[in-house]
Amino acid sequence: QTDRPRILVTRKLTEAAEQRLATRFDVQFNASDTPMSAEALTQAMRDFDALVPTVSDRITGEMLRTEGRRVRMIANVGVGFSNIDVATAQELGVAVSNTPDVLTDATADIALLLILASTRRAYAAEKTLRDGAWTGFSVVDGLGTSIQGKVLGIIGMGRIGQATAKRAAAGFGMEVVFYNRSDPGALSFPARRLDSIDAVMQAADVVSVHVPGGGAAPLVTAEHIAQMKPSAHLVNTARGDSIDQAALVAALQSGRIAGAGLDVFADEPHVPEALRAMDTVTLLPHVGSATQEVRTAMGLLAADNLEAFFAGRDLPCRVA
Numbered sequence: 001q002t003d004r005p006r007i008l009v010t011r012k013l014t015e016a017a018e019q020r021l022a023t024r025f026d027v028q029f030n031a032s033d034t035p036m037s038a039e040a041l042t043q044a045m046r047d048f049d050a051l052v053p054t055v056s057d058r059i060t061g062e063m064l065r066t067e068g069r070r071v072r073m074i075a076n077v078g079v080g081f082s083n084i085d086v087a088t089a090q091e092l093g094v095a096v097s098n099t100p101d102v103l104t105d106a107t108a109d110i111a112l113l114l115i116l117a118s119t120r121r122a123y124a125a126e127k128t129l130r131d132g133a134w135t136g137f138s139v140v141d142g143l144g145t146s147i148q149g150k151v152l153g154i155i156g157m158g159r160i161g162q163a164t165a166k167r168a169a170a171g172f173g174m175e176v177v178f179y180n181r182s183d184p185g186a187l188s189f190p191a192r193r194l195d196s197i198d199a200v201m202q203a204a205d206v207v208s209v210h211v212p213g214g215g216a217a218p219l220v221t222a223e224h225i226a227q228m229k230p231s232a233h234l235v236n237t238a239r240g241d242s243i244d245q246a247a248l249v250a251a252l253q254s255g256r257i258a259g260a261g262l263d264v265f266a267d268e269p270h271v272p273e274a275l276r277a278m279d280t281v282t283l284l285p286h287v288g289s290a291t292q293e294v295r296t297a298m299g300l301l302a303a304d305n306l307e308a309f310f311a312g313r314d315l316p317c318r319v320a
């Protein structure tokens with residue numbers, strides 16, 4: 001049918017999500033499941049009514065200003081939207097939506113996985129075993145640190161920050177301190193709000209980052225990292241550019257901090273060789289929301305937003 005809105009889905013989605021989109025729209029799927037080039041995305045601005053991009057697609061202001069643009073709506077698959085120039089979209093009246101809530105628990109689970117992996121030195125231990133270097137049980141080798149009673153410092157107490165803190169407090173007996181620009185309101189677990197990132201960095205045994213990224217400069221700077229305890233670990237499941245990655249690498253290399261667990265990087269999929277070489281670092285390839293259930297829910301929520309847009313209804317998750 002030619003009267004149905006033409007939609008471009010930039011990456012392969014789960015089957016359930018693709019089916020739902022295909023029933024409502026004239027959809028083109030990127031069959032190769034590799035990121036599309038900037039040229040292809042620019043051309044898509046002229047050829048489609050809406051785009052369904054992911055974190056791997058940078059939608060720039062220049063693209064949005066493409067002569068003859070047909071795109072009126074961008075339904076991002078992801079809660080974060082730092083891949084999109086939302087200010088320009090807003091200015092031009094291009095609607096943008098995201099997929100919050102459905103991935104909160106899955107991402108907080110990965111934050112806990114990284115907190116545990118880093119503090120318990122899981123990667124180094126597994127590597128020893130897989131390398132055939134395990135010579136037998138030892139009482140004193142490979143010891144990590146317990147997180148019970150330790151301080152978790154949350155940078156960014158939004159939905160995912162709260163879900164992470166709740167798990168750490170209720171399930172693992174951690175004490176929570178946090179930095180958040182505004183008052184997050186009543187929390188369902190005990191936590192102490194501190195008035196600066198520095199104060200959190202100084203107090204925490206584990207720092208977990210939950211801020212959106214996409215700013216002109218990282219929110220967590222080299223100076224902040226320099227405030228951390230030598231025994232502390234840093235976990236990032238948010239965006240690689242939320243922290244000064246070079247400063248983090250330097251702090252790990254010099255032993256200024258004890259370890260890190262990273263699911264996101266400044267220039268994905270590029271991961272600095274220096275990080276890959278250190279066995280005090282646990283590295284995951286941006287899998288915070290990567291469960292069958294959640295990726296389907298994200299795709300369906302993007303579809304909800306598209307359907308609302310083309311029916312002239314309010315978007316369930318409008319960000320521009």
Ligand code: 8YV
Nearest residue numbers: 054055077078079080103289
């Ligand atoms: C997604 C994420 O997998 O939601 C986000 O912001 O980073 C991940 O959950 C990714 O954005 C896919 O576009």
